[in-house]
Structure formats: C-alpha cells, structure tokens
Amino acid sequence: MHLDDEIMQRLLHDELAPAAHAVALEHLEACHACRARLDDEARSEEQVFATLQAIDTPAPLRFLEPDAGSPARRRWLVRLAAAVGGLAIAGIAFAAPGFPLPDLLRRIRQSTPTASPTPPSPAPEPAPNAGIAVTPGRRLAIDVARGSGTAVATVSLTDSADVILRAVGGRPSFSSGVDRVAIRNVEGITALFIDIPRAASHVELRVDGARVLVKDGLEVTTGVRRDSAGRYLFPLRP
Amino acid sequence: MPSGAFRAAVEELFANHFPRVFRIVNRLSGEPDLAADVAQEAFVRLYERGSLPDTPVAWVITVALNRFRNRAAKHSRRLRLLTAERAARVLSDPPPSPAQAVAHDEARDRVRAALSRLPERDRQMLLLCAEGYRYRDIAAALNINEASVGTLLARAKRAFRDAYGDADAS
Numbered sequence A: 001m002h003l004d005d006e007i008m009q010r011l012l013h014d015e016l017a018p019a020a021h022a023v024a025l026e027h028l029e030a031c032h033a034c035r036a037r038l039d040d041e042a043r044s045e046e047q048v049f050a051t052l053q054a055i056d057t058p059a060p061l062r063f064l065e066p067d068a069g070s071p072a073r074r075r076w077l078v079r080l081a082a083a084v085g086g087l088a089i090a091g092i093a094f095a096a097p098g099f100p101l102p103d104l105l106r107r108i109r110q111s112t113p114t115a116s117p118t119p120p121s122p123a124p125e126p127a128p129n130a131g132i133a134v135t136p137g138r139r140l141a142i143d144v145a146r147g148s149g150t151a152v153a154t155v156s157l158t159d160s161a162d163v164i165l166r167a168v169g170g171r172p173s174f175s176s177g178v179d180r181v182a183i184r185n186v187e188g189i190t191a192l193f194i195d196i197p198r199a200a201s202h203v204e205l206r207v208d209g210a211r212v213l214v215k216d217g218l219e220v221t222t223g224v225r226r227d228s229a230g231r232y233l234f235p236l237r238p
Numbered sequence B: 001m002p003s004g005a006f007r008a009a010v011e012e013l014f015a016n017h018f019p020r021v022f023r024i025v026n027r028l029s030g031e032p033d034l035a036a037d038v039a040q041e042a043f044v045r046l047y048e049r050g051s052l053p054d055t056p057v058a059w060v061i062t063v064a065l066n067r068f069r070n071r072a073a074k075h076s077r078r079l080r081l082l083t084a085e086r087a088a089r090v091l092s093d094p095p096p097s098p099a100q101a102v103a104h105d106e107a108r109d110r111v112r113a114a115l116s117r118l119p120e121r122d123r124q125m126l127l128l129c130a131e132g133y134r135y136r137d138i139a140a141a142l143n144i145n146e147a148s149v150g151t152l153l154a155r156a157k158r159a160f161r162d163a164y165g166d167a168d169a170s
Helices: A005-012 A018-030 A032-055 A071-095 A100-111 B004-029 B032-049 B056-075 B084-090 B098-117 B120-130 B135-142 B146-169
Strands: A129-134 A140-144 A152-158 A163-168 A173-176 A180-184 A191-197 A202-207 A210-216 A219-222 A232-235
Touching: A005 A018, A005 A032, A005 B146, A018 A032, A032 B004, A032 B098, A032 B120, A032 B146, A129 A173, A129 A180, A140 A163, A152 A202, A163 A180, A210 A232, B004 B032, B004 B056, B004 B120, B032 B056, B056 B135, B098 B146, B120 B135, B120 B146, B135 B146
Parallel strands: A140 A180, A140 A202, A152 A191
Antiparallel strands: A129 A163, A152 A232, A163 A191, A173 A180, A202 A210, A210 A219
16 A cells, blocks of 8 residues: 555655654655655655746835834824824814803812912922833934933843833933934933843944944844843943 | 733744745735735734734734735735736846746746636645645644645645646647
C-alpha cells in the first residue's frame, strides 16, 4: 500500500507527528514508486509557487497605526468634527440675544446665598511634580533643555505603552507634537524621569538639540552606561 | 489601553505577517492598494481587540479574507485582472522593454486566469500554503478539518496545474 495524498503533503511540509514521520520514512526506504512521487510533488510544488510570483507586486510601506485615509481614522475624524461643530453651535446659541440660558444662569447665581467673598487666590505654588504622557508613533524625539541646576534626567525602559516625562520641582512646561515632546523651563527642577516603552520603535532623547540616547527597535545607543537598576542617567547641568 | 506586552506582540505579528497577508490578498485581488488596506485593517482590528486570540495568525488571515470578500462583493471587483495601467502605477522598477512588458503581461494574465478557475477554497488554500503557513493555521483560517489539509492541498495544486496548462494550451 502506497502513501496517500495526506501523508505525501505532510511529508513535504514537515507536518507529520514524529511517529507517523518515522513510519512514512520506513515506507519510502522500501518503495521506489512513493519516493519518485514525493520527488515529483516537491518539484511540482516549487514550480507552482514560482509561477504564482508572476502576479506579485512589492508590498507598500504600511504601519500598524491606521493612516489618515483609512476608514477607522475617517470615522474618528467625522466624530471629532461633529463634536467640534456641536460645541461651536452651542456657543453661538448661548451668546445669541434672546437665548434664555444666560439669563436663567444669572438668576440662579443671584438667588444662591454666597457664604463669603472668594479670597484672592495666592500665587500658585510650584508643583512638586509635573509631567506628560504621550503614545509614541513610529518615531518620537524627546527634547530637553539644560538648566542651571543640578538636575539629572533618569531614563528607564518600561512595559508601558506611553513615553512618560515627570519633573520634580520647578515650574517646567511641556509641549507635544506628532513626533516630538519637549520640556522647557527646567530651571529649578531637581529631577527628571523619562520612561520609554520597550515596544516603542524609535525614540531619541535630545539635550539642547544633541542626541544623547537613541532607542531603535530593541537597540539602545548612548554614551552613558546603565546603572545597577538598568537606568540611564544624564546630567542636565550646562 | 492595551499593555506594552500586547502591543509588542501585535507589532511583531505585523512585522512578520503583513507582507505575507498582503501578498495573499494581492494575489487574490490583483489590486495592491486594496490588498494593503485589507491587510493593514486586519492587524489594526487585532490591535483594537485588546487581547490575542488563541490562534492570532489564523485570526488575522480570517479577518483579511473576510474583509477582502466583503469589499470585493461591494465593489464588484472580484478577481478583476490587473490592468497594465495599474501595474505601471504600482511597480517602481524602471519600465521594462516593450517585449518584456508583453511577456510579463501574458504570464500574469495566465496565472490570474488559472487562479480564477479554481474554487475559492482551493485558491485560498494554495496561496496560504505558498506563504508557508502551518496546517493548523490554514485549517483555522479556512474553517476546515486540519486532518484533511494535505489532501485538499494536493487537490488544489493539481487543479491549478491543470488550469494553468489549459491556459497555456488556449
């Protein structure tokens, strides 16, 4: 009895369990017809797969994030536009003469007893901690300006999905764009912690415009050594 | 928000399988833009799902094939031959000589004609096997019994060879 199609194909594609594979090989040792058929099958498959390449075209560059033209992104844009439009219409209606809501709110305010006049608010205290979290796309640059203090930027790789910047002390300000996040006004901060997701594809840290760390895929390139906790430390002194 | 580990797993799947899923749908459709959209959407759906299914590869292939089927039905584009104009737009290589272009067009049309004569399941099975997918994934993606994948595959390859030979003779 010869090997059937199922066994032949599984032999070709290494899909037989070890025991069945051994039995099939034993049969092939003794059966010239099956050996010849297996060779034919292998050659024929190679030809078929080569033939299929005639209709191939190069794969375009695509990324996991839906691009602006994809249906999912378009739906979000439509929702966003609807929300913005709704707010705009509500604002115009609120300000329009004769719209009853402002007058109603004024009456409610007048009828509500006030305990005491609101004391003048003190000057805002410097926030002990301030930060920002952004989800990196394909590339993200983190821009840090040096300060005059003794702060150190501590960079850690984490399992978080976001790049997180946390500053201790001072009155820093943060800004972010599509591929960039920046921290300014670093005077007075005593520490800066930067968490970079291990899964991020390309993140670079720039201090005063100079690249001091590049994470590309799993590879991290930097001039400083990791400390015992696996973190990278960068002094922010001028 | 999906965990970092999940995101990393999906990104790895995307890096390894996007070109293959693209090639399968492109071979089925002859429309590279459509194939890229369908393949990309399948991975985005996986990411939006928030967790990995039992057989992630088969899941992505199933979603991609279903999306292709829906789109093809909606736009009546099923198995439309790739026109010379589209091919010229897609291929970024230097333009071939007229003789090369004719030979390439003929070869492409023959393969497409042969594929179009196969039953849908045979066509999908052949293309999944050509991408080297395991029988387990092929069975799960096409909803067939894993124990008979080899038999069905042998039949699909035979059918393609016959159809391709007929196209050669005609």
